[in-house]
Amino acid sequence: MAVWKTRNKLHFENKKPSLMKVLCSIKAWIRFIAPHLPGHASGVSDCSLLKAMGVVPVPKIRRVPHLVLWHPPFVPWLKLNTDGLAKGNPGPAACGGIFRDCFGRFIGGFCVNLGHQTAFFSELMAIIIGVEFAFHFGWHHLWLESDSTSALACLSSSSFLPPWLLRIPWLNCLAQIRAMNFYNSHILREGNSSADRMASLGLTSSYLIWHDTPPVEISPLLHMDVMGYPYFRVS
Incomplete structure (x- = not known):
């Protein structure tokens, strides 16, 4: 959504995009929608990336093998x-x-x-x-x-x-x-x-x-x- 709006402003209003504003908008949308999406974080990299975006990661539930x-x-x-x-x-x-x-x-x-x-x-x-x-x-x-x-x-x-x-x-x-x-x-x-x-x-x-x-x-x-x-x- 943020990329689409920025592209339209550049095309129709000739306004140069601000990379910082685009990134902040993307992060805001991710924080808003993340709690409503299914899924989980798997591994250190996933958790670090989500935390950097302000999203609380949901760890993957480990399945324990039974004998x-x-x-x-x-x-x-x-x-x-x-x-x-x-x-x-x-x-x-x-x-x-x-x-x-x-x-x-x-x-x-x-x-x-x-x-x-x-x-x-x-x-x-x-x-x-x-x-x-x-x-x-x-x-x-x-x-x-x-x-x-x-x-x-x-x-x-x-x-x-x-x-x-x-x-x-x-x-x-x-x-x-x-x-x-x-x-x-x-x-x-x-x-x-x-x-x-x-x-x-x-x-x-x-x-x-x-x-x-x-x-x-x-x-x-x-x-x-x-x-x-x-x-x-x-x-």
């Missing part, structure tokens, strides 16, 4: 980590799950392509398939862990109605859970990386695959979990 750890279950429990995904939501979908014992050893895992579905459908399907495998193998001390709070909430809801395609499988899943010693918990997405990678493998499969040994794609993540290496979540 996320995967914990093994207690004897005689097995932990089942599940995950589901949908590229586009809805879009190409898949799910997967990993069973591990109290030492963090890989007991088995599964993955499957689900076609065109939502992420919520995939999360539920991962739970259904995982519980069915546990029930089939006689693993009746099951600790289910997922990064989907909405899917976990459905397990304790008396009013939840699953998608039509999952009505019967979901009822069977609940019946199998009632026949087990069952526990479920939430884990942040960063700590569920092994199950997430297993679900991604399901996108390339045309049928349900059971793994007796860990796929090479998830072996490094399993090793990190066993050794207690943390994942980091910035929030």
Whole structure:
């Protein structure tokens, strides 16, 4: 605005501009408008420049990383980590799950392509398939862990109605859970990386695959979990 006014005076009134007046006008406008603009100062240079203009800098809030750890279950429990995904939501979908014992050893895992579905459908399907495998193998001390709070909430809801395609499988899943010693918990997405990678493998499969040994794609993540290496979540 100050530059525009000075230019007009020079063009229409033939008045030579005063650099000092222009700078003072610019600084006044900056001081006036700064409190009404979003943003923050980052670094010493930004703060020094703003202070020189008479603006009180708002420092950038530092995001502190939080450690996320995967914990093994207690004897005689097995932990089942599940995950589901949908590229586009809805879009190409898949799910997967990993069973591990109290030492963090890989007991088995599964993955499957689900076609065109939502992420919520995939999360539920991962739970259904995982519980069915546990029930089939006689693993009746099951600790289910997922990064989907909405899917976990459905397990304790008396009013939840699953998608039509999952009505019967979901009822069977609940019946199998009632026949087990069952526990479920939430884990942040960063700590569920092994199950997430297993679900991604399901996108390339045309049928349900059971793994007796860990796929090479998830072996490094399993090793990190066993050794207690943390994942980091910035929030």
